Amino acid sequence: MIYKNLLLTEMMLPIIAGDDVKKLDDFHMQSEGISSVQLMERAGKSFVAWYEDQSFSSVIKIYVFVGSGNNGGDGLVIARLLQNDQRAIHVVCMEPIENCSEDFIFNFSRLPDSVEVVQYTDWPKEIKDDSVIVDAVLGVGVNRPLNKNYAELISFLNTLSAIKLAVDLPSGLPADHTSVGLVFQADFTLTFQFPKLSLLFPEHAEIIGKLVVLDIGISESSIHRFSQNRFYLREIDIKKHHKYFHRFSHKGDFGKVLLIGGALGKTGAINLAGHAALRTGSGLVLLAPQIPDPYKFRPIVPELMVFGEKGGFCFEEFDSVAIGPGMGLDVNFSWFRGLLDQVNLPIVLDADGINLLSKFPELIDQLPVNSILTPHFKEFERLVGKSSDHLERIQRATDFATKYNIILILKGAHTLIAMPDGRQIFNSSGNQYMATAGSGDVLTGMIASFLGQKYSPENAAICGVFHHGMAGEIASQSKYRGMIASDIINAIPETFVQLEVL
Numbered sequence: 001m002i003y004k005n006l007l008l009t010e011m012m013l014p015i016i017a018g019d020d021v022k023k024l025d026d027f028h029m030q031s032e033g034i035s036s037v038q039l040m041e042r043a044g045k046s047f048v049a050w051y052e053d054q055s056f057s058s059v060i061k062i063y064v065f066v067g068s069g070n071n072g073g074d075g076l077v078i079a080r081l082l083q084n085d086q087r088a089i090h091v092v093c094m095e096p097i098e099n100c101s102e103d104f105i106f107n108f109s110r111l112p113d114s115v116e117v118v119q120y121t122d123w124p125k126e127i128k129d130d131s132v133i134v135d136a137v138l139g140v141g142v143n144r145p146l147n148k149n150y151a152e153l154i155s156f157l158n159t160l161s162a163i164k165l166a167v168d169l170p171s172g173l174p175a176d177h178t179s180v181g182l183v184f185q186a187d188f189t190l191t192f193q194f195p196k197l198s199l200l201f202p203e204h205a206e207i208i209g210k211l212v213v214l215d216i217g218i219s220e221s222s223i224h225r226f227s228q229n230r231f232y233l234r235e236i237d238i239k240k241h242h243k244y245f246h247r248f249s250h251k252g253d254f255g256k257v258l259l260i261g262g263a264l265g266k267t268g269a270i271n272l273a274g275h276a277a278l279r280t281g282s283g284l285v286l287l288a289p290q291i292p293d294p295y296k297f298r299p300i301v302p303e304l305m306v307f308g309e310k311g312g313f314c315f316e317e318f319d320s321v322a323i324g325p326g327m328g329l330d331v332n333f334s335w336f337r338g339l340l341d342q343v344n345l346p347i348v349l350d351a352d353g354i355n356l357l358s359k360f361p362e363l364i365d366q367l368p369v370n371s372i373l374t375p376h377f378k379e380f381e382r383l384v385g386k387s388s389d390h391l392e393r394i395q396r397a398t399d400f401a402t403k404y405n406i407i408l409i410l411k412g413a414h415t416l417i418a419m420p421d422g423r424q425i426f427n428s429s430g431n432q433y434m435a436t437a438g439s440g441d442v443l444t445g446m447i448a449s450f451l452g453q454k455y456s457p458e459n460a461a462i463c464g465v466f467h468h469g470m471a472g473e474i475a476s477q478s479k480y481r482g483m484i485a486s487d488i489i490n491a492i493p494e495t496f497v498q499l500e501v502l
């Protein structure tokens, strides 16, 4: 498939299918002239470099469980590199050595005598809580349900309170789809080079723990050869999606934004969106609360203006329009259709704006091309129906975006940006503390702000989603679970500072 904006996403890290990882390794080794054991050594080294930086690196008992393939081989490199006089390293092999991969056998021969090695069948099954467990049993090569020994081991490890680290993937987890069986439950998953798709699925939240992507030196140009339509959005991608303003820029260049929503009892939603738009850089922000007397409405900050004129909106006056935060569903069909009829620029549609589309699906076709919809899972379900799992959900998001030529932002951990040309971009920023009332309204305001600053809809979506997650991370550093949506807004300026987008 040819992507319209390939040059920009070319720079983003692709998410490769599990089956292609071997081909990628082979290609990379050939083009760089390195061997598979060298690549395995790099994988082990990157793991150990990360490990030595952790607070638990002083733990003296480490158990490394190794399967018969190259994931097990990685585990052997890790065991060798972790070995020192202060630590007792135990390796537990799931299979007889002669049944294991070539690179496994090579690394097995390199284990120092000080590392204790036992077969699973001879293992006393004793692990104290103050130990570290390294799971190098199965990685992307898992190809069938776990047999008895593997299932028994993983069930046992899952009962322990020791610190649990998964190498590349928690054992038993398929790389590209939802798990249906038993999987190792990690506290940290250290995955090589790029996140495997299944590591981004909410179904696996309890399995993955904290996700860390370790660079093992495979060049991005090699990875791009195997890329399909999935990408992982990281901090290094963001700068080039921004535009910059010169010394003579005036308020108009920064855009005039209109936010329609805020029914009685929910005016906070447009307040939050409006404040977020200002903090994202908008020149002027007008709120159009859907209440009987808009001029009685008090914006949260004096910089926000209120649109209360009777007789409808004059959309030509605005550089961007967002509809939905706190709007309620108590609006009539012809009013809503009238809104969509009149706007002739891409809009942002959120919350009740989306719920109204679910109520009046005949209006979906009227969305201006490249409009941006930002549903959370429930709103998305109302729009397209129930999905059996996240894999199906992201496919439906893509189908919807391509069918209607819009950008669909499916919100949650690792928010998906589904582009109209079929690309799926998964966000890396953000954390669980963002799951707080109004945090979606903040995102709406940010995206509307970038649109108003004349960013392309694609860039507005990418920058909005990433900065929003990053602001959440910054604010939560001091607030944790006490973070509220306004804290996210207050952290927006700092995201520009940290990304050097000034």
Ligand SMILES: NC(=O)C1=CN([C@@H]2O[C@H](COP(=O)(O)OP(=O)(O)OC[C@H]3O[C@@H](n4cnc5c(N)ncnc54)[C@H](OP(=O)(O)O)[C@@H]3O)[C@@H](O)[C@H]2O)[C@@H](O)CC1
Pocket: 021, 022, 025, 039, 040, 043, 067, 068, 069, 070, 071, 072, 073, 074, 101, 137, 138, 139, 140, 141, 142, 143, 144, 145, 146, 147, 150, 167, 168, 169, 192, 193, 216, 218
């Ligand atoms: N660029 C990268 O990402 C790099 C990747 N590297 C690493 O390589 C890993 C992939 O290695 P891999 O291909 O050897 O597969 P892996 O996961 O070890 O498992 C295959 C073995 O398990 C077996 N097996 C399968 N299912 C089973 C089951 N249910 N129960 C029991 N056994 C089962 C299967 O048996 P078979 O089907 O052959 O009978 C085979 O022996 C990857 O995850 C990463 O850690 C790095 O070293 C370098 C760079």
Ligand SMILES: Nc1ncnc2c1ncn2[C@@H]1O[C@H](COP(=O)(O)OP(=O)(O)O)[C@@H](O)[C@H]1O
Pocket: 376, 411, 412, 413, 414, 415, 429, 430, 431, 432, 433, 434, 435, 436, 437, 438, 439, 440, 441, 442, 443, 468, 469
């Ligand atoms: N665990 C999480 N990790 C990252 N981002 C999250 C997480 N939980 C929620 N978010 C983000 O917070 C926002 C919540 O939006 P939404 O559900 O619409 O909230 P509200 O309706 O209260 O405004 C989304 O942008 C979502 O991506």
Ligand SMILES: [K+]
Pocket: 071, 135, 136, 137, 138, 139, 166, 167, 168, 169, 170, 171
């Ligand atoms: K593993």
